[in-house]
Amino acid sequence: MEFGALLLLTLLGLSFGEPGFVQRDYMNTLEWLRAKVEFINSLEDKLKNVEGWQGDVDALEARLNATVDELTRQKSEVDRLSKENQDLRTRLNATEEEIDKLKQSSAKDAPPIAFSASLSNSGEIYTGPCTDKTLVFKRILSNTGGYDHNTGVFTAPVNGLYYFTFSTYGYNTHVAGAILMKNGVRQISTYDNISADGSDIGSNSVVLQLAAGDKVHMELWDNGRVYDNWNGHTTFSGFLVFPA
Template sequence: MEFRTLLLSTLLGLLFVEPGFGQRGDMNTGQWLKDKEELIKNLEDRVKYAEGCQNDVEALEARLNATVDELMRQKAEVDRLSSENEGLQTRLDATEEAISKLNQSSAKSAPQIAFSVSLANTGEIYRGPCTDKALIFKRVFSNTGDGYDQNTGIFTAPVNGLYYFSFSTYGYNTHAMGAILMKNSILQVSTYDSPTVDGSDSSSNFVVLQLAAGDKVHMELWDNGRVFDNLNGHTTFSGFLVFPV
């Protein structure tokens, strides 16, 4: 309203400051007033239009300000999320690095213990029957960790853990065939085949044992037992550490 009043006052002032207004006796005063009224009406219409334009501009400015505020809010939110994402990525990278180091450390620190042997390292060998029934496997395929002693046939556990052992035996029908897996001189599992009319027999077995460091595992013959081996590796003994405990 202030804008409209000011504009109308200015225009009206200009209308009524017409030179020689009081000296024009030949002018139709009624017509002059009518013309001025129409002019004023036109001016009022233009003022209304100008006011409408001004209102539209103010509305657009308000919407623009609201849009700018929303964009600023969204930018702040994006910046916050970006910062959080960087933090999460940093934590993820650190976690992956820690896991990688842990895996590498576990792989390096876990003892590597395994052996695999057979009875004969040359020619043919019949073992048994005999008083000393311990089987000494002379042909060493592998002995990682040096737990197996090929001079005594005894495996000594280097560390506490669960160990897997397997063995196979082969023999002929003249004697009982098979062997016994012993832990600290106590029978654990075995293979056995009594003398029969068939020509030969073979068998195998396995076991998982929990051993303390220093526990000893070896193979023995049955009483009056006999086994046979050659470079084909019929009679064997193997073991490895599954995991420490």
Template sequence: MELRALLLLTLLGLLFVEPGFGQRVDMDISEWLSDKIELIKNLEDKLKQLETRQNDSEALEAKLNATVDEVTRQKAEVDGLRKENEGLQTRLNATEMEIDKLKQSGAKSAPQIAFSASLANFGEIYRGPCTDKTLIFKRVFSNTGSGYDPDTGIFTAPVNGLYFLSFSTYGYNTHVMGAILMKNGVGQISTYDNPSVDSSDSSSNAVVLQLAAGDKVYMELWDNGRVFDNLNGHTTFSGFLVFPV
């Protein structure tokens, strides 16, 4: 608006100081004014166009500035996300390396030791009463680490560690039913049932023992005891290494 007013004032000034303006008595005043009014309208139209373009330019500049600000903000966010991703990737790589180390360490420090066997490997078997009370479990289901000897019924600990050991016994009412878990000749836990009016009995027990490499674990009958087994696996002996110590 200031530019428009300035131009109009300048034009009017030129009109009224035009040389000979006062001497043109023979000029058609109406025609002259009409020409000048038309000129003023044309100038006003051009001024409006100029103002519109100026406004458009200012709006475009504002949009451009806003776009630049948005691009700058988004670039900062992308840079931040890139740094965060790099940090996450670094931590992920470190975690994967640590897991690999743990796997390798575990594979070295935790040998795989486990066994499971039942008394009878065919038919039916009654064991006891007898002088040699050691139970020999002939039907071997697993023997990882070869710690169990099916010829003697003895499990020998391959390494120092905590071992989980369990057993079950089954028998009839004519004799004491049960057995004792022995460690190097010393009883640890047991199952036991007196002769009774019921026809049969079964029982089980389990323990975690700390064994040194070379310690021997096996099952013994009670005095005058008897157990029974067949291919159904009623009387069993099992164990595995929990972790080395």
């Protein structure tokens, strides 16, 4: 109201300075004053509205500043994650390159050692019972080193892990099966006793740690017998998994 009173006095002062003011009658003066008071009140209401709008503007500005701060924080987080992602990509690429180098190195270092053979290289054959129980697999299907088809013995060319597999076929008149030997020591076998059924087939496989010069071969069981023909029922195979 102080503002209104001051404004009213100012208007009154201006009004009394107008020419001919003393000639106005009392009613006109009151009407004029009432209009001035209403004008002053409307100005005060508008001022209050302006003050309210200023509060809204301040609130909006605060929210805008908070939004800018949040966007800045999120951008910083995105930049951090982007850098971490780039670091991970760099490490992944380095790991893949290292794996490729290891693969290439392994491929270069591992000699191609593998063989596969069956017992018979000419028609039907029974082996056993016999004093020398070593099975000599004559029909060579593949041999890149290590297997001697004259003795039936595989000699490891290098240190490493080797995979061996074999199969045996026999009839019910004798023990059927064979034993895989490493340096004269039994490792794994197949076995089927004399029975009423007509024939039996067995197979087995193993991974062995061999040093260069170690020997692996197949032997019959005591009083055992196996059979083979060009169908390759009785077989012996092996290969180097990797040098070690």
